[in-house]
Amino acid sequence: MTKLIVAKFGGSAIGQNGETIPKIIQRISDLKTDSKVIAVFSAPLTIYNEKKRSLTDIILEQGKNAENGIKPSLDIVKSTYQKILDMVDEDNKENCKKTIDFHLKKAQKALDQAFDSKEFVNEVRSNALAFSGEILMSHVMTHILRSNDIRTEAVKFDDWPIITDHNIEFTNFLRTESKEKMGKIAELVDNNQVVTIGGFIGKTIDGITTTYERGGSDRTAADLGILFHKKYETSIDFEKDSAVVSADPKIVDSELREVIQLSYNEARLAGMFGMKILDPIAIKEIVENGVDMPIIITNMKNPEKITTIKRSLQEQKGHPIKIVTGKKNCAIFRIETNSIQRLLTSLEKDKHYSEFIILSPFTKDGIEFSRILFLDGEYVKRNEKYLLAFDSLATITYNRGVITLIGDEMWRVQQVASRTSAKIGESGLNILNMDAQEETSRIIIVVEDSHDNITKAIKAVHQEISKINFV
Known part of the structure; x- marks a missing residue:
């Protein structure tokens, strides 16, 4: 062919x-x-x-x-x-x-x-x-x-x-x-x-x-x-102008690691959370259409330097935590769990919008609430009326920033949640929310989006990663 x-x-x-x-x-x-x-x-x-x-x-x-x-x-x-x-x-x-x-x-x-x-x-x-x-x-x-x-x-x-x-x-x-x-x-x-x-x-x-x-x-x-x-x-x-590295080089200027390969899932998450690798919706469309083709990120200045992105990787190479990244201007939408499915269906079918993450639910006064982390606070502001129509008692919190670690096999890294959260604390930042799920192999840390909080957190976590052992 x-x-x-x-x-x-x-x-x-x-x-x-x-x-x-x-x-x-x-x-x-x-x-x-x-x-x-x-x-x-x-x-x-x-x-x-x-x-x-x-x-x-x-x-x-x-x-x-x-x-x-x-x-x-x-x-x-x-x-x-x-x-x-x-x-x-x-x-x-x-x-x-x-x-x-x-x-x-x-x-x-x-x-x-x-x-x-x-x-x-x-x-x-x-x-x-x-x-x-x-x-x-x-x-x-x-x-x-x-x-x-x-x-x-x-x-x-x-x-x-x-x-x-x-x-x-x-x-x-x-x-x-x-x-x-x-x-x-x-x-x-x-x-x-x-x-x-x-x-x-x-x-x-x-x-x-x-x-x-x-x-x-x-x-x-x-x-x-x-x-x-x-x-x-x-x-x-x-x-x-470069292949993929382990953090945004405009934020982290030392100990950056070259990322040789990513899965579709890893690349999409990295894109959603602020790494300018590629538009995450591009991968979403490839997956939804049942297509499996390699994506190459090429350093134009040095074309031998590439990052290969595939649907699934047969053999993972290097450190299981491949990227540390963060996103400013996020918002958290809290809604009763019994109302969330209608909203999610509407976001998919009517709005064709997917730039959000479902966080772990919580229970208050006997009622279970679900939380949606929107990665674009401006989108939420433009669509407040639409979102609140699904639950008039829902609440929205703006000015949130998110730090996340990317790696499908993050479960192989020992004490990763405790070590990274402690490192952020040592940087003088207050963790407002931490969501770690083994099934999705992701860690999401929410802090207030003010001053240089996101930059400080990314630097701190990236520095710690190389010191953590992995199986």
Whole structure:
């Protein structure tokens, strides 16, 4: 069976004004030597007000300006692509320039609509983001790759294979409908070495532009893998500035361990709890669709450094506790246990939302209560009315932070719960809640989200892990 690699290049991989595109060209050249390649691109980065920013953030800011009656501008976006255009050779430059102008006209039209209506929402928002960012970048990369003698073609939005539901700004992948629309991209993959496509963007069956949540390009890569895995020997490759290590290097700067392998479960938990490995919903979609394909996290600067993610690992290597991570801005929702199932069913079926963890229940005055740890406090604030409708006496506690240890075989580590909790206490932090479950092989420690509590806790626990014995 022919190999297919779905390679995703995020904004940091592209770099500000496309400065690391030469490295992307080299990586794609290497990947295509023995495999077909679908390259998924995010929006590039730029420098704005002396800060590194994604073009996605720039467009969101311009949309907010439009809502406030300030004329939106694409000047910074145009200048970014003008710099990237310098990487296109003379044979392809004129067509690439026409492509940029064509897509930015569509983005400007959407921003003008927002200015007229004073609303930057739904399809207007999606079109502004799509045609200034991911979709446009995929077309520009096609011209750049052609300039480097790589046979490539971009997926046009008319032929879009990622079909979603009608949740315009936080959309959900529809596999059956997408399979019916994948004829054109399948043809492109057959006839080219590389096919480029924008991440983050979807399309309803009736042609409305939709977007995933931020980080949704990971989901696009996963969805393409789901669509192609029966036709090709498919793997997914996330190209980043490092492979996976045992904690966020921006928080922990010493004694970091390379993580060679993760299970789907470990990677999803790590992503949910703050590690920027990949969007945890991407793995959720792979699992829910019954697909088993390897995911590789590659250090673009040193491609020999990789982390392999598989559904299940035949042989675990290294320390059973692979990652220590944490999440700010969480919320705990307490509800009577006899009401929780209706809420959980609604979150899954109606909201398609899964970024929460069920904590151990407790009993008070003879009544059993369940607790849901939501990993996004802002989501809870936006949906308070919806959540409280399931139990008017339910309570919500905000400003909670969570530290967690990741490892499917954490049960092999002696005294892990007592040692880690003691270490957090020694750091001067008050543990508000601790949830340890052997069945799920996880330890969740809740503290107040204030000052640098989460950072201090992660550093303390990570330092302790290497000292704890394991079987």
